Amino acid sequence: MRAEELKGHLDAMLLAALEDGPQHGYAVIEALRQSTGGRLDLPTGTIYPALRRLEQAGLITGSWSVVGGRRRREYRLTAAGSRALSGRRADWRDFSAMVTAALEGRPCPSPA
Amino acid sequence: MSEPRLISGYLAILAAQLPAPIVEELADGLIETHRFYVRQGLSPDLAAKSAVAEFGKPEAIVAGFIRVNPARRAARRLLGLGPLVGACWAVALLTGGRGVWSVPLAARILVLMALAAVVGLLAAAALGSRYRRAARSGTAGFLGVIALDAVLITGVVFAGAPLTWVLAGAMAASAARISLAVRALRPAPAG
Numbered sequence: 001m002r003a004e005e006l007k008g009h010l011d012a013m014l015l016a017a018l019e020d021g022p023q024h025g026y027a028v029i030e031a032l033r034q035s036t037g038g039r040l041d042l043p044t045g046t047i048y049p050a051l052r053r054l055e056q057a058g059l060i061t062g063s064w065s066v067v068g069g070r071r072r073r074e075y076r077l078t079a080a081g082s083r084a085l086s087g088r089r090a091d092w093r094d095f096s097a098m099v100t101a102a103l104e105g106r107p108c109p110s111p112a
Numbered sequence: 113m114s115e116p117r118l119i120s121g122y123l124a125i126l127a128a129q130l131p132a133p134i135v136e137e138l139a140d141g142l143i144e145t146h147r148f149y150v151r152q153g154l155s156p157d158l159a160a161k162s163a164v165a166e167f168g169k170p171e172a173i174v175a176g177f178i179r180v181n182p183a184r185r186a187a188r189r190l191l192g193l194g195p196l197v198g199a200c201w202a203v204a205l206l207t208g209g210r211g212v213w214s215v216p217l218a219a220r221i222l223v224l225m226a227l228a229a230v231v232g233l234l235a236a237a238a239l240g241s242r243y244r245r246a247a248r249s250g251t252a253g254f255l256g257v258i259a260l261d262a263v264l265i266t267g268v269v270f271a272g273a274p275l276t277w278v279l280a281g282a283m284a285a286s287a288a289r290i291s292l293a294v295r296a297l298r299p300a301p302a303g
Contacts, residue, residue: 025137026144043168044145048138049176056182073137 006042010050011059012088015081018060022076025051051075059084116160119146125170130177130243142167178243183250186296187237190257190289194231197289200282201264207278223263230256250296257293261286 006013017023017031028051029044054060059081062073077085101108119142127135145166149159167173178184230253237250265283273279 024140026141029141029145043166043172044141045138045167045170045173046176048134048141048173049180052134052177053180056180056185067140070140070143071133071136072140073133 006040009092010042010047011054012085012092014047014050014054015059015077015085015088018075018077018081019085022074024072024074028075054081115143115146116156118157118160118164119143122164122167122170126173129170129174131247134177138167138173174243178241178246181243181246181250183237183247183296184240186292187234187246187250187253190253190292190296191231191234191238193289193292194234197261197282197285200278200285204276204279204282208273208276219267223260223267226256226260226263230260254293254296258290261290261293 013032013035014028017028017035023031025048029047032040032047051060051062055062055075058078060075061078062075065072065074098108100106123135123139123142126138130138142163145163146156146159149162150156152159154162233249233253233256237246237253240246240249264286268279268283
């Protein structure tokens with residue numbers, strides 16, 4: 001999947017990657033890679049500003065630790081982040097059901 | 113394990129443009145990526161090439177951080193508020209009694225010049241394409257906003273202007289702007 005197609009969905013994917021517990025930047029990237037079956041075609045360095053944006057929005061919070069002599073920043077989902085993720089998931093289900101229905105010529109299921 | 117020159121060169125490019133805590137975080141990710149490729153069986157140099165390619169162009173990363181620079185966002189917010197606060201003061205001065213206008217002309221000109229300088233600093237922070245310069249301009253601009261609004265509020269109090277609803281509103285708008293500027297001066301969460 002190309003970076004352009006990801007626009008608007010990356011934030012939700014990052015929140016989902018942090019749902020199971022705190023992760024540092026590289027682990028978030030790994031989690032995304034695994035959950036997308038390696039189809040995520042995005043310069044991984046650009047994930048870090050996105051994490052910073054989510055932190056500024058109060059959806060995740062970051063803290064420093066030292067691992068192997070290197071400072072490492074770990075992120076965890078906030079309560080607001082969990083709520084935002086639930087909302088994004090519901091929106092995505094509605095959106096994908098609508099587009100699938102339109103593309104495949106099927107009636108669109110009514111929203112949950 | 114020492115990292116290949118390609119990795120350190122890449123990080124040096126980032127370090128020239130971004131604050132140290134951000135570069136530390138990026139370094140951690142890049143070094144982990146490099147180690148991943150080494151574990152896959154690539155030579156250190158080839159692993160470094162793959163890691164750097166995967167990370168993307170430094171300009172794209174820097175541009176991403178510039179977009180989320182807290183100073184830039186705060187400066188935009190303060191610039192957006194400017195006309196509203198200015199309008200409140202304009203109405204207060206136009207409808208105020210003689211007390212408001214008893215402030216010496218030289219002081220009023222000085223305030224206007226300071227205002228122009230603060231707007232310039234905030235604009236440089238809001239539109240700047242360099243992270244550190246935008247942060248520095250922002251800090252100076254935020255301090256300027258605090259000083260200007262404090263001068264306006266205390267100036268009106270010392271001028272003995274009659275307190276009208278309009279003047280109280282203008283003073284409240286300035287106080288709110290001071291509070292925003294103080295919050296913008298706090299270090300960014302990642303610092």
